[in-house]
Amino acid sequence: MNKVVVITGASSGLGLSHAIFLTYKGYTVFGTSRKETLDKDLLKQLFLQDHTQWKFVNKEKTKVKAGKILAPKELLNQLDTLIAKITYFKMDVTSDSSVKEAISEMEEKAKAINNHGIDILINNAGIGFFGSVEDLSMEEWKQTFDINFFGMLRVIRAILPFMFARGSGQIINTSSLGGFVAIPYQTHYSAAKAAVKILSEGLNMELKSFNIKVSALLPSDINTSFNINTYKLTKETNESLTSIDLEKMLANPPIEKNSRHYAFAKRVWKVIVQNLIVSPPPLVVSRKIAKILRRKNPKISYQAGSFEQKFLISLIRRIFPDTFNYTMLAKYYGL
Numbered sequence: 161m162n163k164v165v166v167i168t169g170a171s172s173g174l175g176l177s178h179a180i181f182l183t184y185k186g187y188t189v190f191g192t193s194r195k196e197t198l199d200k201d202l203l204k205q206l207f208l209q210d211h212t213q214w215k216f217v218n219k220e221k222t223k224v225k226a227g228k229i230l231a232p233k234e235l236l237n238q239l240d241t242l243i244a245k246i247t248y249f250k251m252d253v254t255s256d257s258s259v260k261e262a263i264s265e266m267e268e269k270a271k272a273i274n275n276h277g278i279d280i281l282i283n284n285a286g287i288g289f290f291g292s293v294e295d296l297s298m299e300e301w302k303q304t305f306d307i308n309f310f311g312m313l314r315v316i317r318a319i320l321p322f323m324f325a326r327g328s329g330q331i332i333n334t335s336s337l338g339g340f341v342a343i344p345y346q347t348h349y350s351a352a353k354a355a356v357k358i359l360s361e362g363l364n365m366e367l368k369s370f371n372i373k374v375s376a377l378l379p380s381d382i383n384t385s386f387n388i389n390t391y392k393l394t395k396e397t398n399e400s401l402t403s404i405d406l407e408k409m410l411a412n413p414p415i416e417k418n419s420r421h422y423a424f425a426k427r428v429w430k431v432i433v434q435n436l437i438v439s440p441p442p443l444v445v446s447r448k449i450a451k452i453l454r455r456k457n458p459k460i461s462y463q464a465g466s467f468e469q470k471f472l473i474s475l476i477r478r479i480f481p482d483t484f485n486y487t488m489l490a491k492y493y494g495l
């Protein structure tokens with residue numbers, strides 16, 4: 161097929177899963193990461209961990225045991241080959257020059273492969289801190305928007321001239337169900353993801369006439385290292401942790417003990433950490449992306465992941481008034 165897909169943040173979690181799955185489906189995948197080099201064995205380990213079904217083994221839900229691996233056998237048999245086929249490029253989405261250089265290099269490489277250039281962009285790189293609106297510094301607020309929102313915008317602006325020149329293209333921006341409803345103590349993240357959703361909706365209308373399709377993707381909680389990375393980022397630590405070290409993450413929540421929000425935020429952190437580990441594997445979202453790419457006329461936005469979250473968050477929100485919804489949500493988080 162020789163369609164070239166660029167996936168930002170393809171070194172772990174959702175991006176890595178999309179990269180592996182789309183390679184499996186026959187696309188040529190260019191993945192990006194800030195890292196100079198990536199250890200392919202580590203990528204394999206990360207993929208397998210994210211696709212392990214975890215079950216709580218104690219009442220406090222602080223320990224998990226592994227169930228089966230939730231990925232098709234044929235894909236697992238080819239995993240090493242699929243990972244080896246992904247070409248990685250260094251790109252920091254917070255830097256204009258890094259984005260421009262990486263996109264130009266990828267466009268050149270894509271042209272050498274298919275004669276026309278990058279066909280599809282999956283804007284996926286993203287981060288989150290944990291903390292109250294009050295406690296997070298302005299720097300942390302700005303960083304959240306710089307990566308999650310302006311980062312996606314930078315990549316779009318760098319890639320669009322090539323898509324305009326060719327008269328076609330497709331862009332999928334990763335928002336979140338957390339961009340549809342606010343998550344307490346991740347309000348900064350929800351705000352940035354809501355901005356990504358609106359950006360996608362506006363772009364969809366502006367680019368329609370140029371044959372460039374744009375959709376927003378809103379995943380539910382998905383079992384990735386996102387919370388580990390949130391923990392490390394907020395605590396500014398390099399501790400070697402994996403997403404299954406629940407006891408450690410719950411015992412030392414990423415909140416200052418002297419914060420007036422400590423007791424409330426600690427409860428919310430527990431729910432967030434527990435939720436992610438038993439949430440669906442990234443392949444659920446990668447499959448959705450493959451479906452979107454097959455559609456002639458993709459929709460303006462897609463939800464993906466856990467049925468319960470999609471149902472509760474989007475359907476109930478449409479039916480009941482916000483006061484009711486947010487009262488229930490606050491209760492759910494123990495607030």
Ligand SMILES: NC(=O)c1ccc[n+]([C@@H]2O[C@H](COP(=O)([O-])OP(=O)(O)OC[C@H]3O[C@@H](n4cnc5c(N)ncnc54)[C@H](OP(=O)(O)O)[C@@H]3O)[C@@H](O)[C@H]2O)c1
Pocket residue numbers: 168169170171172173174175192193194195251252253254284285286287307334335336337338378379380381382383384385386389436
């Ligand atoms: N997991 C969920 O429950 C969930 C739900 C809804 C939406 N999402 C969204 O899905 C996307 C992927 O999340 P994930 O769960 O897969 O998290 P993850 O495992 O932490 O992956 C984040 C990716 O973003 C990249 N990244 C971070 N900062 C970057 C920067 N400045 N420049 C370039 N790349 C950067 C990381 O690559 P390097 O560190 O190698 O640079 C990594 O590959 C995010 O946008 C997230 O908000 C996740």
